[in-house]
Amino acid sequence: MTSGESILDVENISKSFGGVQAISNVSLTLNKGDIVGIIGPNGAGKTTLVNLISGFLRPDTGVIRFKKRRISGQPPHRIANSGLVRTFQVMRPYHSLPAYKNLIIPLNSTRVKKMRAGKLGDLDAVAIDILEDIGFERDARVPYKAAGTLPLGYLKRLELARCIALKPDLILCDEIFSGLSMSEITSLIPLLEKLQMSGITLMMVEHRLRELFKLAGRVVVINFGEKIADGPPEAVMARDDVKAAYMGTEKTK
Numbered sequence: 001m002t003s004g005e006s007i008l009d010v011e012n013i014s015k016s017f018g019g020v021q022a023i024s025n026v027s028l029t030l031n032k033g034d035i036v037g038i039i040g041p042n043g044a045g046k047t048t049l050v051n052l053i054s055g056f057l058r059p060d061t062g063v064i065r066f067k068k069r070r071i072s073g074q075p076p077h078r079i080a081n082s083g084l085v086r087t088f089q090v091m092r093p094y095h096s097l098p099a100y101k102n103l104i105i106p107l108n109s110t111r112v113k114k115m116r117a118g119k120l121g122d123l124d125a126v127a128i129d130i131l132e133d134i135g136f137e138r139d140a141r142v143p144y145k146a147a148g149t150l151p152l153g154y155l156k157r158l159e160l161a162r163c164i165a166l167k168p169d170l171i172l173c174d175e176i177f178s179g180l181s182m183s184e185i186t187s188l189i190p191l192l193e194k195l196q197m198s199g200i201t202l203m204m205v206e207h208r209l210r211e212l213f214k215l216a217g218r219v220v221v222i223n224f225g226e227k228i229a230d231g232p233p234e235a236v237m238a239r240d241d242v243k244a245a246y247m248g249t250e251k252t253k
Ligand SMILES: Nc1ncnc2c1ncn2[C@@H]1O[C@H](COP(=O)(O)OP(=O)(O)OP(=O)(O)O)[C@@H](O)[C@H]1O
Pocket: 017, 020, 021, 022, 040, 041, 042, 043, 044, 045, 046, 047, 048, 049, 089
């Protein structure tokens, strides 16, 4: 699936919080069209890496380039407008708004306006269409319910829909499978494959390794803020240092 052409280039980034070195000199390249997994034990620095790439945190050192342009130092909305978006491990929908209204902000972004060349049409209808594409069609009333009342499976889909609304080139997913049942994950996997088929690159932070490996041809292991392995899942999981990193952690199944 890989195009061989990089879309994201992370060069030697580091981030510390007081005495904690959350990310230490990490370099990483994502190729266009790939699905790459980011794995590692709890507290390894995975969410920090997502925060750094998406602009929610500034790296202390290092450079991040997206589509060959430097993005490190830019605020999240600017990075999103260039086509790089992320989901949140701890979701933050607009609780009191109907689910579909949560998509109005990305649909009103400079990026989408430009792409639609001023022809915005009925944004509510566009939002409903996106939600249906991402699995809300199972119950036609759900898009109209307040986001805060949705069960986790729908909230995870809403997170993805919020990203898709921006017509992104790259989505960083932070534990999109966590808390979901096996059948919910099984129904989400083809949707993620569909995104990949449409040309979107995915970086997926995951603890659900077996399910992740159905999608990701490559995984990067983070341990104590450092990248310790990068390659095909079987080769990476066979390494002694990766096994040792996971020893004693519970969420590897
Ligand atoms: N804003 C912050 N302030 C202080 N310390 C932080 C902050 N964010 C993260 N940390 C610390 O940085 C380290 C890495 O945290 P991070 O959330 O990136 O780990 P993670 O790999 O995503 O873990 P999990 O798998 O549990 O989600 C941890 O020691 C954490 O306590």
